Amino acid sequence: MTREQPQAPATRLVETVITPPVIAAVSAHAAAKVPGVVRLEPGLRGLAGSLTRIARQKIKGLEPAPTEGVRAFLEHDPPDVRVEIDLSLSGLDQAAATAQAVQRAVTRAVTEATGLTPSAVSVSILDIEIRGGLL
């Protein structure tokens, strides 16, 4: 995703390029902090992609920000950002309410970090932990 920003002198433009892993990492961080979220859930392909990214970053001596469980999609024309998140919740809060809190938190975090507001944040709840009891 590319944003063009005016900069002095007024006639000169600079580009800020934001890639899907950045959106995914910002989203993952925001989602994981929402109360009631136990963990994000990567599938096999997501895990494979994540391990590849981790390996590349570690070669450079970097510790990559986690993106597992999040898929970010960027369109350039027209500009559009969509985020999909797979996660597990605790059974202590209502799942639908927690999922909506995740949608709001991710939308806010991505907008603040990138200036791009996601058109959709989709949440899939893959597990609800009930070890501590529900009722």
Next chain:
Amino acid sequence: MAMNHATQDYLLPCGRDVEEVWDRLDEVDAGRADAHELDCPHCRATHESLRVLRGLTRELADDDAEPSPDLTGRIMAAVRAEVRRRELVPLASAEPGEVQVSDQAVAAVLRFAADTVDGVRARHCRVRRSAEDELAVDVELRLAIARDFDGDSLDVVRERVTAAAGARIGLRLARLDLVVEDIYDA
């Protein structure tokens, strides 16, 4: 390759255990699949995921680098997530984007709610999208009851399961069928 304890008793919607499916993967790939394995969409989809897993583990086995201690756990969590992602039911959301929940997560919550009634042990729970309301589900819950079980308590089961669906998930039950399929000595 045997799977660890995290996958034991992990049933697919068709009733087969993931570990059983894993154990028979070589047989299936050798053309010796049984009729169920050939026809069942859950088993076939699980086969595909497990083949990806097998490919990954072989790559890791060939790699001289020491794997991180939690790698196996992450791979198995990914397998479970892959299975759960296949059957999702929608939840209402006022925000842009969809919210969905795994039918197996719903089933676990509803089974737990039924188990809170004295003399009831929940068994299989099948969750399906309602044909009449896209934000509701049809549920069939199979139970075993104690020999001295009070028949009126089935109403309590119905109340608690319905309440748990709304309060803990945010899901409406369009239909709840209770099937008493066994009896046990309390």
